[in-house]
Amino acid sequence: MAKGAEAKARELGGAGVTFRAVSSNYDLNLQTNQLEDFIAAKMDLIVLNAADSRGIAPAVRRARAAGIIVVAVDVAAEGGVSATVMSDNVQAGRLAAEFVVQKLGGKGQVAIINGPPVSAVADRVAGAEAIFRLHPGIRVVSRDQNAGGNRMGGMNVMTDLLTANPQLDAVFAINDPTGLGAALAIRQARREKVFVVGVDGAPEAEKALKDPRNAFLATAAQDPFAMAAKAVEVGFEVMQGRKPASDPLLVPVSLVTRENVANYKGWTSQ
Numbered sequence: 729m730a731k732g733a734e735a736k737a738r739e740l741g742g743a744g745v746t747f748r749a750v751s752s753n754y755d756l757n758l759q760t761n762q763l764e765d766f767i768a769a770k771m772d773l774i775v776l777n778a779a780d781s782r783g784i785a786p787a788v789r790r791a792r793a794a795g796i797i798v799v800a801v802d803v804a805a806e807g808g809v810s811a812t813v814m815s816d817n818v819q820a821g822r823l824a825a826e827f828v829v830q831k832l833g834g835k836g837q838v839a840i841i842n843g844p845p846v847s848a849v850a851d852r853v854a855g856a857e858a859i860f861r862l863h864p865g866i867r868v869v870s871r872d873q874n875a876g877g878n879r880m881g882g883m884n885v886m887t888d889l890l891t892a893n894p895q896l897d898a899v900f901a902i903n904d905p906t907g908l909g910a911a912l913a914i915r916q917a918r919r920e921k922v923f924v925v926g927v928d929g930a931p932e933a934e935k936a937l938k939d940p941r942n943a944f945l946a947t948a949a950q951d952p953f954a955m956a957a958k959a960v961e962v963g964f965e966v967m968q969g970r971k972p973a974s975d976p977l978l979v980p981v982s983l984v985t986r987e988n989v990a991n992y993k994g995w996t997s998q
Contacts, residue, residue: 732953736960752779763787773963778805801959804847812976813959820948821855823983824925835865836897843877843902882909904928911943937989946985
């Protein structure tokens with residue numbers, strides 16, 4: 729995402745553009761401080777991947793009051809952002825769930841490993857649950873455990889799920905790090921029949937899909953480079969007084985599986 733944003737910023741503004749990228753690691757307090765730093769530095773445009781869609785609102789309002797354009801990217805953010813660019817996360821959840829249903833033949837026990845309180849996660853879960861509800865033979869045994877969006881959390885939650893659900897068949901993880909952690913827990917527990925589907929299309933997930941021993945079988949792939957580049961482009965348009973054609977602007981996703989991963993181009997700067 730940082731590479732995509734920087735490439736578009738330099739394309740639009742030239743080599744003299746000042747560009748800074750920081751990560752909040754899903755820490756709202758840290759991200760709030762980062763926005764305060766950007767406000768103090770009098771940045772013109774902030775591309776914001778919110779750590780907490782609601783909690784970041786006060787900082788967004790302060791940035792907007794300072795005359796800074798704020799474009800939410802990947803997840804929605806409250807507080808009056810100028811525009812929002814994100815993957816079609818409902819579609820991502822639906823594609824992942826459809827794969828699970830097809831793989832199980834419409835019957836089995838499924839767990840959803842949830843994540844941080846951001847719109848992208850909520851949309852992915854909503855999309856998946858909409859598909860699962862269409863199939864009476866699918867039983868969702870868990871949907872609310874927050875693994876924090878990371879590998880360690882996915883492994884810990886999955887370990888508990890395997891203990892509590894001896895008949896578990898499949899897992900929908902809200903992102904690839906969570907799913908890869910879950911797959912590791914499945915391997916350690918020697919529950920070979922349980923499989924995992926994630927969201928992101930991350931390089932680590934691509935590697936897992938090429939490993940026939942890995943329980944990670946599919947991912948709804950985003951294009952973070954293009955998404956961040958589009959967010960900068962939209963922000964530049966807003967700076968010129970032009971409103972975005974649609975808001976939010978949704979970027980389609982695609983399902984990558986063990987069967988088609990050889991054709992997957994991955995996260996790319998091209």
